[in-house]
Amino acid sequence: MTEIILTQVPIDIHYGINAVMDPAAGGIDVFIGTVREQTKGKRVLRLEFEAYEKMAVSELAKITAAAFAKWPLLKVVVHHRTGILAVGETAVAIAVSAAHRDAAFEACRFIIDTLKQTVPIWKKEVFEDGEVWVAAHP
Amino acid sequence: MGSIMKITVIAFGVAREIFGAGSIETELYTDASVGTLRNLLEQKYPRLGDLASYMIAVNSEYAEPNIVLAASDEVAIIPPVSGG
Numbered sequence: 314m315t316e317i318i319l320t321q322v323p324i325d326i327h328y329g330i331n332a333v334m335d336p337a338a339g340g341i342d343v344f345i346g347t348v349r350e351q352t353k354g355k356r357v358l359r360l361e362f363e364a365y366e367k368m369a370v371s372e373l374a375k376i377t378a379a380a381f382a383k384w385p386l387l388k389v390v391v392h393h394r395t396g397i398l399a400v401g402e403t404a405v406a407i408a409v410s411a412a413h414r415d416a417a418f419e420a421c422r423f424i425i426d427t428l429k430q431t432v433p434i435w436k437k438e439v440f441e442d443g444e445v446w447v448a449a450h451p
Numbered sequence: 452m453g454s455i456m457k458i459t460v461i462a463f464g465v466a467r468e469i470f471g472a473g474s475i476e477t478e479l480y481t482d483a484s485v486g487t488l489r490n491l492l493e494q495k496y497p498r499l500g501d502l503a504s505y506m507i508a509v510n511s512e513y514a515e516p517n518i519v520l521a522a523s524d525e526v527a528i529i530p531p532v533s534g535g
Contacts, residue, residue, distance in 0.1 A: 346535050362534070365461075368508055393535075404534075429534060432534050433529050434535075446468075449465040
């Protein structure tokens with residue numbers, strides 16, 4: 314089972330955990346990405362996330378399919394926020410269940426690492442004195 | 452010479468700001484490739500060339516420069532992603 318959700322409303326981190334619960338599971342691994350208050354010493358006021366939604370969903374589906382092909386997983390939920398986020402808010406929540414913890418840990422890490430490389434979602438950091446699209450420029 | 456087609460190019464993030472719009476229309480010869488579009492856009496919008504990198508997606512798939520475009524394609528500029 315895979316569930317992929319892009320949402321403009323705050324992410325309930327318990328949702329994914331509950332959704333991946335399974336009697337066959339021996340463990341659930343969760344990654345929660347949150348908005349950090351500073352970048353290179355500069356105070357962050359907020360983040361703005363923008364997504365190419367249908368491609369973001371299809372790229373996430375490729376990633377979760379690759380994870381299922383690589384590890385014996387039970388259920389995966391990927392939840393990503395869009396819009397304006399304040400410091401401390403959840404930007405992404407990934408929950409993975411598996412019969413054994415190694416598969417859950419490794420797949421969860423693979424999913425977040427690959428998401429950051431291939432999924433068309435962008436974040437703009439807004440500081441007191443300006444703003445920057447993360448990773449846009451060398 | 453082939454005939455001309457109109458392609459709509461949608462843009463996100465920093466590319467949307469460079470275009471000054473969420474999408475633009477551009478004219479290309481009907482057998483134009485993704486690489487041709489790239490060159491044309493960089494001439495028109497030199498700031499695209501200043502990006503760390505960018506990809507072009509055709510119908511929601513990352514497209515290599517040799518892919519040939521059709522007027523019905525959904526074409527998007529994908530600047531460096533930064534989700535998560």
